[in-house]
Amino acid sequence: YHIYNVNEKNPGFDEFRACFYSAQIICGLEHLHQNRIIYRDLKPENVLLDDDGHVRISDLGLATVLKEGCNQTKGYAGTPGFMAPEMLKGESYDFSVDYFTLGVTLYEMITAKGAFRMRGEKVDNNEVSRRILNDPVQYPQTFSEHCKTLCEALMAKDAAQRLGFKDGSCSEVKSHPFFKNLNWGRLEAGLVDAPFVPNPNIVYAKDIGDVGAFSTIKGIVFTNSDQEFYQEFASGKMPIPWQEEMIETGVFDELNSSGDKGSMPSDNEDGVQSKSGTCVLL
Template identity: 50%
Template sequence: MELENFVANNLLLKARQGFSKKTGRSKKWKELLKLPPVSMCAELRSSIEKDFSSLCDKQPIGRLLFRQFCDTKPDLKRCIEFLDAVIEYEVTIEEEQREFGLSIINRFFKEVSLAYTYETKDALCLVLTMMNGGDLKYHIYNLGNPGFEEPRAVFYAAELCCGLEDLQRERIVNRDLKPENILLDDHGHIRISDLGLAMEVPEGHMVRGRVGTVGYMAPEIINHEKYTFSPDWWGLGCLIYEMIAGHSPFRKYKEKVSREELERRVTNETVEYSERFSEDAKSICSMLFIKDPSKRLGCQSDGASAVKRHPIFKNINFSRLEANMLDPPFIPDPQAIYCKDILDIGQFSVVKGVSLDTNDEAFYTQFATGCVTIPWQNEMIESGCFKDINENEDADLLSPEKHKICPSILRSRRNFFHRLFRRAGCLNIAPSEEREPTEH
């Protein structure tokens, strides 16, 4: 088991390193992936979205290409710089906004901003973004003494507030918040994962369901009562408590307790706090642990805004936090593996013994994330692939002489992207038009 872990960890670290400057990518690889000439993409004109928002804002590669184009036009370049400055102004701390706003006026007005899905023969594969930082449970219990210093716990709690606010804006209740389901990305920001128990709450309705993890389920779930988003605010309280105390609120570290006893404690007992909790930490946990969901913090009309206004977040600028402009208290080491046993992933990564019917097949088709997914575009840019495959081509590439010299290269380029876009449904070509380039 240890040898298998060692091998798996080494492979993971090697994959993270990507391509080194020494080895680079082969010429054959670059030639295969190089973008085709514009003349070969005429079919796309009739099928892709042509509005500015989609092409030049939502699509990362489109946004990058648009900015590269604007860089060649002084007037447009200045407009882009102004928009960037306005975006930066919106997330500037209040004490510096006036000075920053004046600098914008002086600068610009004196003269005239799920990863993938695919199918195999017998499975729908959902590919999530790789979170190299591991989960909060590992960090709480396996790196030094159990628990975090309060400022680190507060930072993660603030990011969780933002995540829950986004979910609730989409009418989604998570119902399974726990340290194992909170992951750290490469930069140390947290992500909420595993929405297997999440569900949509219709406007004006309440839902019922006894689901979740023992020890983290809210009293209304245990009592099989109706609810909307209240279980998630209870879950936030559990996470804050566990990050600071080093154990869950209703069970001591490594204490063995039956399910029945845990549920009894949740519904009947009051949480105790150690000296590690400040008055603000005690206050927010107590308000999130109110048994009656109608009186719980976050469950009134002001929702997440009320939680954000709690004094424990007095040092958090939520505008800058949501823009990823605040430095996390911990940045994962890219050369470290933040998990005890990498083989444990197999225990929950595959669901076996499931039979699919026509309704399932119809549902799975809704997972299509577009011809070229946003995460894929970001990965192409960040990994340097976009720069490699988008090199400027010689002006004589489309000449008849060039076609005679290397028709196979043109054919391979056309085939690669033709298959890519056609399979995604981006191209609608009549059978008579679907042919290979030929020599003249």
């Protein structure tokens, strides 16, 4: 959605923003691979942003775990246009397939089109597979040299030549010149500010169907007066899981408990400091 619909006249991200997201994805892939998990379905649709604009990798339904003592696996899994050549050829593969999908994802972040299939193009999967196996990727002139060489290294058709996870880490990828201005230590510690922070009052989706699977409240229709009332106190800082935790731990009952004969507890009772003596979950 953010690639294509936030700025429809100029879709895609600048390289600074694409670099930040790609770096956080690499941190996630490195962690998965250190735990012997092959993701197999990295694509922009499966990359979410949290409240602070940081990346969260989602949908591990196609992920697989390499058994101890086994360094490769087989199986056809993923999304057309993103699957690595070795997977398309039915060969055994390892973590390297995830770095091919990272290259395709980075390319799409910047160009707002697929590396092997343009958005909305009517082409069957066999043709997409043929392109992945045989055709070189075409890069617009807007690509910097460092970004181009990184994409080429990630989308190398020969897995042995592909940049990726080696010797237990992604140090080879992290040291690429495309990330030369990035402090990996600060990034992994969550100390690097995101280039874009979502507005908590905006739903970043064109259709309710895009977010229906993530919603915990369905079948409720808000009127204009409801929306106006909501805007008065909406901060985006009180997620439903937090409210549920307040109930489950007894904090809500404690703050709303009545004293003798229905009176409210004093401000200093049980260490609770509240002028109203009431806590309301919104």
